[in-house]
Amino acid sequence: MWGNSRKRKTTKIDTLIGQQTEVLGDIRFVGGLHIDNRVKGDVTADNDSRSTLSLSEQGTIEGEIKVPHAFLNGAVIGDVRSSEHIELSSKARITGDIYYNLLEIATGAEVNGKLIHVPNANEDVSAIVDNDSPA
Secondary structure: OOHHHOOOOOOOOOEEEOOOOEEEOOEEEOOEEEEOOEEEOOEEEOOOOOOEEEEOOOOEEEOOEEEEEEEEOOEEEOOEEEEEEEEEOOOOEEEOOEEEOEEEEOOOOEEEOOEEEOOOOOOOHHHOOOOOOOO
């Protein structure tokens, strides 16, 4: 398979939102964030090209995501913006547009929105356009 020959970049998990926790509000983080339940708010990584978001099959984010690296296997209701790499696992359900530099989609993943390639985002998530209208 394509991705099996490459070594996956691993980032340690600094923050865990467990199965018994629901967050109402925006999250800003650096490092690794893993979500097992629900976040109602935006999830943004501060300017750190190694920051990684992982969303488990049980996890849901209702808000916009802006991160360099995202490994998604749950539900997202909102746009996803990544300056580096997005991986959608087989149980991922995205309702919103995906702005990406590198995108991997497993069989079974679902995207209800547009896929917009944004090359060379210079490792800065904020450099990814906030809308898809011409400037």
